[in-house]
Amino acid sequence: MGSSNIPSVASLDRPEKYQDLLKEDRGDDCLPCRIVGGGAFLGLGAYTYLSGQSQLQQQRQAILKSGSFFGMRSRQAGVAALSLSLAWAGLWRLYN
Numbered sequence: 001m002g003s004s005n006i007p008s009v010a011s012l013d014r015p016e017k018y019q020d021l022l023k024e025d026r027g028d029d030c031l032p033c034r035i036v037g038g039g040a041f042l043g044l045g046a047y048t049y050l051s052g053q054s055q056l057q058q059q060r061q062a063i064l065k066s067g068s069f070f071g072m073r074s075r076q077a078g079v080a081a082l083s084l085s086l087a088w089a090g091l092w093r094l095y096n
Helices: 010-012 018-026 031-058 060-066 074-093
Strands: none
Touching: 010 018, 031 060, 031 074
């Protein structure tokens, strides 16, 4: 009468290993999905960098004339940091 597919109380009392849970969660990500997702983030990073630097050069005189606390270098660093973070997300998506 006892069914073999019913787990015992002792086995239900133990927590599951997180390594096993991560392996189970990882399985449904296909290679084309990773390539498209990673490529999208890499492209977004490149576009952000190129368009951001271009816009900063177009507005250079107005930025320098305004006397703002944030000059050209800090704005360029912000654009570079944003584009690098998007590119990093793309690389992470490709390999993980």
